[in-house]
Amino acid sequence: MSTLRSAAALALAACLLTGCSNSTGTGSGDGGSAAGGDYQIWDPYPQFDDSSDWVKLLTKCGTDAGVTVKRTGYDTTDLTNKALLAAQQGNSPDVLIVDNPVVSTLADAGVLTTADELKVDTSAVEPNLLAAGQIGGKTYGIPIGANTLALYYNKKILDAAEVDPTAIKDWASLTSALEKVKASGKKGITFSAIGTEEGSFQFLPWFWGAGANLTQLDSPQGVASLELWNGWLKNGYAPNSVLNNTQTTSWQEFAAGDFAFSENGTWQLANAKKTGFEYGIIPIPSQAGGTAPAPTGGEFVTAPVQSETARYAVTEKLIACLTSADNALTTDTTLSYIAATEAVQQKQVAANSELTVWVEAVKAAKGRTSDDLGTKYPKISQPLWTAFQAALSGSASPADALKTAQTTAAAATK
Incomplete structure (x- = not known):
C-alpha cells in the first residue's frame, strides 16, 4: 500500500505512545477457550467485505485451526488507536495486522508478544523485510508482503530523447537522461517531496542510496542526496509542484503523459496499464x-x-496459515505486494x-524502523x-537544512 496509511499511523502512534503502559491482556473473543471458540483478527483492510478472497482466507485459516475467526477491518489510524486502547483494557485481539512502522510502537508499549514465544517460524522470511518487525533483538511479527518504490518511465519520451533506460545505473546516468529529456522539450521526473511521511518515504531511496544513515542526517552523504534533488529543481528537471505533491498527485502528473519518469510504488501497477502509453520500470x-x-x-x-x-x-x-507459501501468493496478488519469501x-x-x-527493489529495500530505530x-x-x-x-542550503534537522532529531531521540 502507499505510505498514506503509514503517515497517519506514525503520527497517531507517536502521540499515543506516552500514554501506553505494558499490556497484560486477558484474552479476547466471545468466550472461546484455548482449544476452540472465537478468535479475533483485526486488520487494516476495511475495503474487503465477507465476499473477498482475503476474508475467505481468514475464515479458512480459522476452520483449519478448529476455531471461528471473528474479523474486523479498520482504517489504519483507527486500528492503531484501538489496538493501544484494547491493550490497556485487556481485551486485545488474538491476531493484529498492522502497517510495518507501527510494529515498533506497539512492541515498545508492551502490546505484542514475540515470535519466539509463539513458536512462529520466520526462517524463510527475507531478513531485510523481517527487520522492520525486530526491536532489541526480538521479532514481533511476520510481513505478509511488501511494496516499495521504483522509477516508472514513459518509453515514447525516452525514445525521442534517445535515452536507453537500461543504461541508467547511477545518479550521473539518471541526471544525464533528465538533461536529454529536457533538451527534447519534455519534462524530466516527478516525485513527492511533500512535508509529510510520504515525502520522507520518497526521499529515503536517494538518502540511503548515497550511503547516508538516519542517525546522522547532515553527513556528507546525506547532503549529497539533498543536493541531487535540489539540483534537479534548479535545472528544471523536476517541477516545483513536487513540494506539494503526494504520491497520488505525482502519479497523476506522470499519467498525463508529459514526464519521462515518476518515482512511485508497486501499488500504481494497475494504474500504469491505464495511462494509454507504453511504460517501463527500472530500480x-x-x-x-x-x-x-x-x-x-x-x-x-x-x-x-x-x-x-x-x-x-x-x-x-492462524499466523502460519496467513503467511504460508500457498496462501501468500494469492494474498500478495490481491494486495499488490511482493511476497516476503524468495x-x-x-x-x-x-x-x-x-x-x-x-x-x-524489495530485495534491496529497508524498513524505516530498521537498524533498531524503532519508535525513534x-x-x-x-x-x-x-x-x-x-x-x-x-529558504536554506541543503547542508544548512540538514544540519538543523540533525540538531532537532538528536534532541528528540535522546
Missing part, C-alpha cells in the same frame, strides 16, 4: 551504481499479549514477468522532511 539507482535501498511498505501479522497464554497455540496456527517471489515472477524489477524513526522523519522542504523551496 532507483544508488549514487555509485546498483539498486538503492528503498523503504518498505506493507503489513505485519502480529500477536498481542494475552494473559491466557494457552491461546497462543491456535494463534500460531520461494513465493519466484512464483510471482513466473506468473508475471513485470514483477521482476519489483522483486529486485518518526522523530527523525519529521526533521528530515522539514529539511528537504526548506532546501527545495530555497
Whole structure:
C-alpha cells in the first residue's frame, strides 16, 4: 500500500505512545477457550467485505485451526488507536495486522508478544523485510508482503530523447537522461517531496542510496542526496509542484503523459496499464551504481499479549496459515505486494514477468524502523522532511537544512 496509511499511523502512534503502559491482556473473543471458540483478527483492510478472497482466507485459516475467526477491518489510524486502547483494557485481539512502522510502537508499549514465544517460524522470511518487525533483538511479527518504490518511465519520451533506460545505473546516468529529456522539450521526473511521511518515504531511496544513515542526517552523504534533488529543481528537471505533491498527485502528473519518469510504488501497477502509453520500470539507482535501498511498505501479522497464554497455540496456527507459501501468493496478488519469501517471489515472477524489477527493489529495500530505530524513526522523519522542504523551496542550503534537522532529531531521540 502507499505510505498514506503509514503517515497517519506514525503520527497517531507517536502521540499515543506516552500514554501506553505494558499490556497484560486477558484474552479476547466471545468466550472461546484455548482449544476452540472465537478468535479475533483485526486488520487494516476495511475495503474487503465477507465476499473477498482475503476474508475467505481468514475464515479458512480459522476452520483449519478448529476455531471461528471473528474479523474486523479498520482504517489504519483507527486500528492503531484501538489496538493501544484494547491493550490497556485487556481485551486485545488474538491476531493484529498492522502497517510495518507501527510494529515498533506497539512492541515498545508492551502490546505484542514475540515470535519466539509463539513458536512462529520466520526462517524463510527475507531478513531485510523481517527487520522492520525486530526491536532489541526480538521479532514481533511476520510481513505478509511488501511494496516499495521504483522509477516508472514513459518509453515514447525516452525514445525521442534517445535515452536507453537500461543504461541508467547511477545518479550521473539518471541526471544525464533528465538533461536529454529536457533538451527534447519534455519534462524530466516527478516525485513527492511533500512535508509529510510520504515525502520522507520518497526521499529515503536517494538518502540511503548515497550511503547516508538516519542517525546522522547532515553527513556528507546525506547532503549529497539533498543536493541531487535540489539540483534537479534548479535545472528544471523536476517541477516545483513536487513540494506539494503526494504520491497520488505525482502519479497523476506522470499519467498525463508529459514526464519521462515518476518515482512511485508497486501499488500504481494497475494504474500504469491505464495511462494509454507504453511504460517501463527500472530500480532507483544508488549514487555509485546498483539498486538503492528503498523503504518498505506493507503489513505485519502480529500477536498481542494475552494473559491466557494457552491461546497462543491456535494463534500460531492462524499466523502460519496467513503467511504460508500457498496462501501468500494469492494474498500478495490481491494486495499488490511482493511476497516476503524468495520461494513465493519466484512464483510471482513466473506468473508475471513485470514483477521482476519489483522483486529486485524489495530485495534491496529497508524498513524505516530498521537498524533498531524503532519508535525513534518518526522523530527523525519529521526533521528530515522539514529539511528537504526548506532546501527545495530555497529558504536554506541543503547542508544548512540538514544540519538543523540533525540538531532537532538528536534532541528528540535522546
